[in-house]
Amino acid sequence: MTYCVGMLMSSGLVMLSDSRTNAGMDHISTFRKMHVWEVPGERALILMTAGNLSISQTVVNLLKEPIAEGGEDTETILNARSMFRVAQLVGEAVGHARDLYGEALEAQANGFNVSLILGGQIRGRGLRLFQIYSAGNFIEASVETPFFQIGETKYGKPILDRVLSYNTTLTGAVKLGLISMDSTLRSNTSVGAPLNLVVYERDSLQLTLNHAIQEDDPYFNTIRHMWSDALANAYMDLPEPDWRQTALDV
Numbered sequence: 001m002t003y004c005v006g007m008l009m010s011s012g013l014v015m016l017s018d019s020r021t022n023a024g025m026d027h028i029s030t031f032r033k034m035h036v037w038e039v040p041g042e043r044a045l046i047l048m049t050a051g052n053l054s055i056s057q058t059v060v061n062l063l064k065e066p067i068a069e070g071g072e073d074t075e076t077i078l079n080a081r082s083m084f085r086v087a088q089l090v091g092e093a094v095g096h097a098r099d100l101y102g103e104a105l106e107a108q109a110n111g112f113n114v115s116l117i118l119g120g121q122i123r124g125r126g127l128r129l130f131q132i133y134s135a136g137n138f139i140e141a142s143v144e145t146p147f148f149q150i151g152e153t154k155y156g157k158p159i160l161d162r163v164l165s166y167n168t169t170l171t172g173a174v175k176l177g178l179i180s181m182d183s184t185l186r187s188n189t190s191v192g193a194p195l196n197l198v199v200y201e202r203d204s205l206q207l208t209l210n211h212a213i214q215e216d217d218p219y220f221n222t223i224r225h226m227w228s229d230a231l232a233n234a235y236m237d238l239p240e241p242d243w244r245q246t247a248l249d250v
Helices: 053-069 083-106 157-163 170-187 218-237
Strands: 003-009 012-017 020-022 034-039 043-051 114-122 128-132 138-140 147-151 195-201 209-213
Touching (some): 003 170, 012 043, 034 195, 043 147, 043 195, 053 114, 083 114, 170 195, 170 218
Antiparallel strands (some): 043 114
16 A cells, blocks of 8 residues: 655645555565656656556656667657646556456456556646546546545545645645544555655756655654644643533543
8 A cells, every 4th residue: 555645736736655566564565656857957857656556667668768779750748748647647558557457357356457646747738637437537636636645545534624734834734634644554554664755846857856765864853753743732722512411531
């Protein structure tokens, strides 16, 4: 399992992923879930994956292979004309992976399971964020719906629903993303560090920050402890219920 969140704001993008793929008493695996393609001044693309690791790795390699071959007439995510077309190419790669392995995987318990978040910008085009499903179809983030999550989403969603908006600053979104990740880490051992954080400032056409956060990261641990303390204090400050007070005072 994994947890990835992508946030679209008026000022740019914040994308955060964990790297754990399996967890148990005697087996923990880590694989990077965030993939970046950057041509400074021309385009910056960020892709995060969740679901079956073999499928997601197949999809990523199907995107990388045409780039490595270098054919001038071959359309790739590095020469596609728009982010919409890049999202289509990712969806087509998902469809190709399904053609290769879908029948065999559908016979297994978890089936063909992959989901992706794609964000970025191409020179002369707008900044966009997409969620791509296992059928290869996708939806786009908006002012009203400025974030997407994939993987183990339920623990980290409440803070985003309550606080994140399209007008949140990039710094604010980083803090919210890390709090959202912390909530997931605390509640599910199948999500784990190291974390990968990318920040992209709108129209910059190059990454502002591409940072790996280890388990002992001082800033992450500081806000984890401060958030826990703030929640505990907020709970203590809540007024007592005023119904059946005698029955509750036990």
